[in-house]
Amino acid sequence: MWCFKFHLRPLGIGILLSCLTACGPSPDGTATAHNDRATSPRSRMPADPGLKSLYIQSCYSCHSSGVASAPRSGNTEDWAPRINKGMDVLLRNTLNGIGSMPPKGMCHGCSDNDLARLILFLAGESE
Numbered sequence: 001m002w003c004f005k006f007h008l009r010p011l012g013i014g015i016l017l018s019c020l021t022a023c024g025p026s027p028d029g030t031a032t033a034h035n036d037r038a039t040s041p042r043s044r045m046p047a048d049p050g051l052k053s054l055y056i057q058s059c060y061s062c063h064s065s066g067v068a069s070a071p072r073s074g075n076t077e078d079w080a081p082r083i084n085k086g087m088d089v090l091l092r093n094t095l096n097g098i099g100s101m102p103p104k105g106m107c108h109g110c111s112d113n114d115l116a117r118l119i120l121f122l123a124g125e126s127e
């Protein structure tokens with residue numbers, strides 16, 4: 001399973017939970033949500049309602065469509081080189097901002113744990 005190929009250093013329980021729940025059914029009824037290639041980056045949503053609202057308020061505007069070459073949600077090709085950096089680097093770059101992405105991906109109410117879960121979701125690790 002792809003989840004276990006993601007070389008995470010332990011960052012908190014949230015990440016483990018995201019991985020464990022990655023195979024659950026999608027409440028949005030998007031039956032194809034398990035298959036990254038069959039799911040449009042625009043229709044992918046986190047299953048967790050709290051995470052979903054954070055995602056819609058912040059990351060969605062850029063990562064659903066790939067604005068300014070943002071890696072698209074759930075697109076394994078876009079994410080592969082980034083995942084290779086390791087989760088701690090991705091989280092640090094999200095906190096500080098990188099390229100055209102502002103610090104915290106514009107989610108100022110997000111905790112580190114929220115951001116880590118959003119990163120996993122974007123990278124296709126959970127839904």
Ligand code: HEC
Pocket residue numbers: 055058059060061062063067068069070071082085089090091093094098099100101102104105106107110115118119122
């Ligand atoms: C204003 C547009 C914008 C928003 C909003 C945004 N991003 Fe990004 N994001 C980008 C762009 C553009 C890149 C590519 C940056 C680069 O590599 O130059 C990026 C890259 C990333 C990366 C890869 C970083 C790396 O080291 O390669 C992560 C992780 C990420 N975003 C997470 C998030 C999360 C989580 C949110 C929501 C909380 C979010 N982004 C919101 C535009 C955005």
